[in-house]
Amino acid sequence: MGEISASIGFINKIVNNLYELDNKATEDIYTDIRSSGVIVPSAEGRTKGALSIFCSELAKMKNGKVVIDRGDIGFPARHIDEAAPTLRRRFGQISLLILSGSGKSLLPLIDAQKLALLIAKSENYKDHKIDVITSDPESPLGKLGYKYGTLMVLKGRELSEDKIDTVEFRSVGILEDVFILGGLLFLYGLAETLNRDAPASQIREYIASFTSEVTKVVEDVVRSDFMKTVVDMLEKRHVCFLAGLGSSREVARMTAVRLGHVKRAIGDQVYVAGDASTPSPRAGDLLLVISQSGEIEVVAAWCKNFKKMGGVVASIVGTKGSTIEALSDYSYYIPSNSFDGGPNDFYLKAAFASSPIPLLLVYKLQERGLKLPEYILRWHHSVTS
Numbered sequence: 001m002g003e004i005s006a007s008i009g010f011i012n013k014i015v016n017n018l019y020e021l022d023n024k025a026t027e028d029i030y031t032d033i034r035s036s037g038v039i040v041p042s043a044e045g046r047t048k049g050a051l052s053i054f055c056s057e058l059a060k061m062k063n064g065k066v067v068i069d070r071g072d073i074g075f076p077a078r079h080i081d082e083a084a085p086t087l088r089r090r091f092g093q094i095s096l097l098i099l100s101g102s103g104k105s106l107l108p109l110i111d112a113q114k115l116a117l118l119i120a121k122s123e124n125y126k127d128h129k130i131d132v133i134t135s136d137p138e139s140p141l142g143k144l145g146y147k148y149g150t151l152m153v154l155k156g157r158e159l160s161e162d163k164i165d166t167v168e169f170r171s172v173g174i175l176e177d178v179f180i181l182g183g184l185l186f187l188y189g190l191a192e193t194l195n196r197d198a199p200a201s202q203i204r205e206y207i208a209s210f211t212s213e214v215t216k217v218v219e220d221v222v223r224s225d226f227m228k229t230v231v232d233m234l235e236k237r238h239v240c241f242l243a244g245l246g247s248s249r250e251v252a253r254m255t256a257v258r259l260g261h262v263k264r265a266i267g268d269q270v271y272v273a274g275d276a277s278t279p280s281p282r283a284g285d286l287l288l289v290i291s292q293s294g295e296i297e298v299v300a301a302w303c304k305n306f307k308k309m310g311g312v313v314a315s316i317v318g319t320k321g322s323t324i325e326a327l328s329d330y331s332y333y334i335p336s337n338s339f340d341g342g343p344n345d346f347y348l349k350a351a352f353a354s355s356p357i358p359l360l361l362v363y364k365l366q367e368r369g370l371k372l373p374e375y376i377l378r379w380h381h382s383v384t385s
Contacts (some may be wrong), residue, residue, distance in 0.1 A: 002011030011352075013219060014182040015211055017155040021186070027200040028150040032129045034194060037092025038066045040080060043099045049254040050180050051099045053347050054187035056247045058372070061195045066091050070111065081114040088127050092321055094164040098132045099187075101156045101179035112144045116203020119148050133186070154182055177355060180254070184351055185210055191343040210345060214352040217334060221353045222360070226332040230314050231360045232287050232379050234263070235368070241281060241311075243273035244290035247347040251290045255354040262358045265372050266365065273302050283310030290354070291315065292336065292346040294322020303327040316353060318346040 010360060033039065039058065043051040055067040063262045068075055068087065077083035080096060087094050096115050112130050119128050125148065135156040145151035155316025156179030189207035193200065221227050234240060240263060242252035253272055260270035271278040273287065281287065287306045291299055294317040303313045303324060315328040318336045325331045336346035362372050 011215055013178050014185065015215075017178065017182050018186060018207055018211070020060045021152070021204075024206040025152045026203055029131050029133070029198040030190060030193065030203060031151050032095050032131050032150050033065070033097070033190065034173055035093055035119050036065065036095035036129065038068055038087050038094055040068055040070065040087070040094060040096050040111075041099075042070065042096060042111045044107055046176065046180050046254045046257050047099045047101065047105070047183070049250040049257075050095065050184040050187070050351070052171070052250045052352070053247045054182065054191060055097075057188075057191055057343040057347070058343075059192070060075075061191065063197055063344060064234075064269045065194075070107075077115050080111050081118040084115065084118055084128060093127055093129065095129045095131050098130070098134075098141055098145070100139075100141050101135045101176050101181050101183075103132070103134040103136040105141070105142040107139055112141055112148075116144050116148050119196060133183055151169070151327070152186075154179060154186060156182070177258075180354060181355060184348060185214070188343060188345065188348050195342050210348060213337070213345065214349055217353050218356065221332060222356050224332060226314070226330055226359065227356070229330050230286075230288065230357060231364050233236045233312065234259070234315075234357070234361050235364050236284070237268060239268060239279075239282065239285045240270045241273050241278070241285065241287045241306070242270070242290070243258065243287060243299055245296050245299055247344075248290040248292060248296075248299075248350070249274075251347055251350045251354065254351060255288070255290075255357060257354075258358045259361070262361050262365075262372065266370070274298075281306050281311045285309075285311040287311055287313045288354075289313065289315040289317075289324055289328070290350050291322070291324050292318035292344060292350075294319040296324070300324055300327060316350050318344075318350075 041051045041289055058064050059067040075083060076086040084094060100108050114126055115130055119125060126169060130144050131149045132141050133152040133154055134142050135154060136142055137151055137153050142151055156176060185207055188210050189203045192206040193203045242256045244252040255271050256270050260264035261268050266305045290298060300323050306313055313328045314330040315324050316332050317325045317359055334346055334349045337343055365372060
């Protein structure tokens with residue numbers, strides 16, 4: 001893996017950071033996930049979206065795993081230490097899988113601390129694992145992963161890149177782009193290796209294959225009429241809605257968080273369709289839909305309703321000639337390589353394809369004379385997340 005993308009430079013950083021992953025840590029986390037009977041994911045914000053996409057694909061694979069989120073109705077207790085005995089009895093070894101760039105995310109830290117106390121008291125280091133992917137090995141979560149499971153260090157931004165000018169977003173991404181998208185790529189490589197029951201040494205090969213595919217998608221979409229139209233619309237003063245179900249909804253949420261920081265800075269709002277607090281659309285509003293099949297009835301119904309209200313529908317779809325594509329005013333097609341029982345890479349590609357949208361909107365606004373330095377975006381992030 002080397003430098004392969006010129007137009008969106010932060011993709012290069014993601015590739016280089018994945019190339020530097022420690023081989024032993026890669027093998028250890030693969031072994032933990034492979035030997036676990038149940039995965040309990042824990043993350044926050046966009047990182048949670050990336051982890052949820054992986055876990056959703058993991059649960060659907062023919063060689064997949066049982067995945068139980070703490071927020072699921074079927075989670076057997078309020079806290080993971082209380083639930084652990086029941087989960088262990090039902091499924092076997094437990095992996096608390098944590099994705100956190102800072103290594104300080106509050107809910108994952110609470111989960112890890114509670115499970116660590118249980119492990120320490122029982123002195124049973126085999127049945128419960130705390131598997132942490134973070135950029136900071138000296139963080140609280142990094143230390144817990146190192147002691148009670150696996151610590152995987154995946155670089156994000158360098159500290160020197162945290163105070164940057166708008167013109168540098170292409171090379172370093174916005175906020176935690178590099179870590180989150182890099183984490184998603186690694187997890188997809190892990191999923192493909194698990195699905196094929198291949199040795200851990202194959203993870204890098206699958207990551208390289210996925211990297212080549214998502215890079216092609218990013219290079220194509222940033223040059224597309226679809227992207228130009230969407231960014232031109234987002235520059236206008238109206239509300240933007242994002243929609244999808246399942247893993248597509250997680251991609252939509254990840255995009256909504258980043259896009260929301262930019263739109264709020266110019267006085268607009270971004271919502272995810274279907275949330276309790278989501279208002280009705282108005283004429284001129286934009287609905288951006290993510291859908292692999294393009295045939296999800298409830299999402300198609302949202303599209304129809306949106307158009308009746310005078311809104312504009314744009315979609316990223318994985319199936320040509322689908323209902324949602326037909327209902328869209330503008331559509332972008334992403335071919336996916338998937339087969340029954342294996343991970344579907346549409347969601348990985350869609351996450352990367354949508355990642356340039358807020359970045360290109362920032363540049364569009366700057367062309368108009370409105371400069372949005374990242375400290376403003378960080379402020380919006382701090383008060384809305």
